[in-house]
Amino acid sequence: MNRLDHRDPLVFDTHELGRRPGALRKVSRTLEAPEGLGIIDVIGVPEKSELTLELRLESVVEGVLVTGVAETLVEGECVRCLEPVEFDLDVDFQELYYYPESDERHRARTAGTEDLDEDSEEETYRLEGDFFDLQPVLRDAVVLALPLQPVCQEDCLGLCSECGARLSDDPAHHHDAADPRWAALQGLSAAPGDEGDGTENSDTREGLAENQEK
Numbered sequence: 001m002n003r004l005d006h007r008d009p010l011v012f013d014t015h016e017l018g019r020r021p022g023a024l025r026k027v028s029r030t031l032e033a034p035e036g037l038g039i040i041d042v043i044g045v046p047e048k049s050e051l052t053l054e055l056r057l058e059s060v061v062e063g064v065l066v067t068g069v070a071e072t073l074v075e076g077e078c079v080r081c082l083e084p085v086e087f088d089l090d091v092d093f094q095e096l097y098y099y100p101e102s103d104e105r106h107r108a109r110t111a112g113t114e115d116l117d118e119d120s121e122e123e124t125y126r127l128e129g130d131f132f133d134l135q136p137v138l139r140d141a142v143v144l145a146l147p148l149q150p151v152c153q154e155d156c157l158g159l160c161s162e163c164g165a166r167l168s169d170d171p172a173h174h175h176d177a178a179d180p181r182w183a184a185l186q187g188l189s190a191a192p193g194d195e196g197d198g199t200e201n202s203d204t205r206e207g208l209a210e211n212q213e214k
């Protein structure tokens with residue numbers, strides 16, 4: 001059993017909300033972003049950058065419905081030219097945190113379809129006492145809102161495949177095919193295939209095998 005750390009800024013107390021359905025409470029909190037908010041090595045919220053949360057906690061029959069907006073900064077790298085990419089991210093989320101006892105009833109009710117539930121990706125979140133942990137919900141919402149292929153600009157031209165220059169800085173950039181330096185490099189890279197002893201040998205062997213079969 002991993003108990004929630006009540007000092008964790010992403011852990012919220014619903015005690016003041018009470019459990020009367022319809023009760024409503026708004027909470028604002030500014031904190032340092034935890035690690036892991038994003039897609040590893042692609043794009044994400046830098047750890048300890050400022051993260052602002054506006055939450056609306058609503059007591060419903062089965063638990064507490066949490067609706068919120070997170071505002072933060074995202075940093076990554078353009079997948080085409082590798083330039084840094086940075087922008088503000090606003091992300092909405094909503095999740096129902098079941099009361100601990102309500103969750104048990106929920107499980108009992110769906111016990112007949114247990115196999116289906118185990119296969120489904122949908123996760124059930126639960127209050128621990130009066131507390132809930134926003135971290136997994138926030139992380140999922142942030143990851144879903146992030147581009148899988150971040151680009152510095154929609155029409156980024158990427159990098160020159162020959163010299164690595166950033167093409168958007170110099171759209172006219174090109175290499176003259178007759179340039180002796182590039183011709184020499186192309187000659188070098190083509191050389192091993194041209195010698196081709198291995199290839200000829202295998203052809204010969206195949207030829208022999210065919211002859212033997214006949």
Ligand SMILES: [Zn+2]
Pocket residue numbers: 078079080081082083151152153156157158
């Ligand atoms: Zn780019």
Ligand SMILES: [Zn+2]
Pocket residue numbers: 160161162163164165173174175
């Ligand atoms: Zn180039």
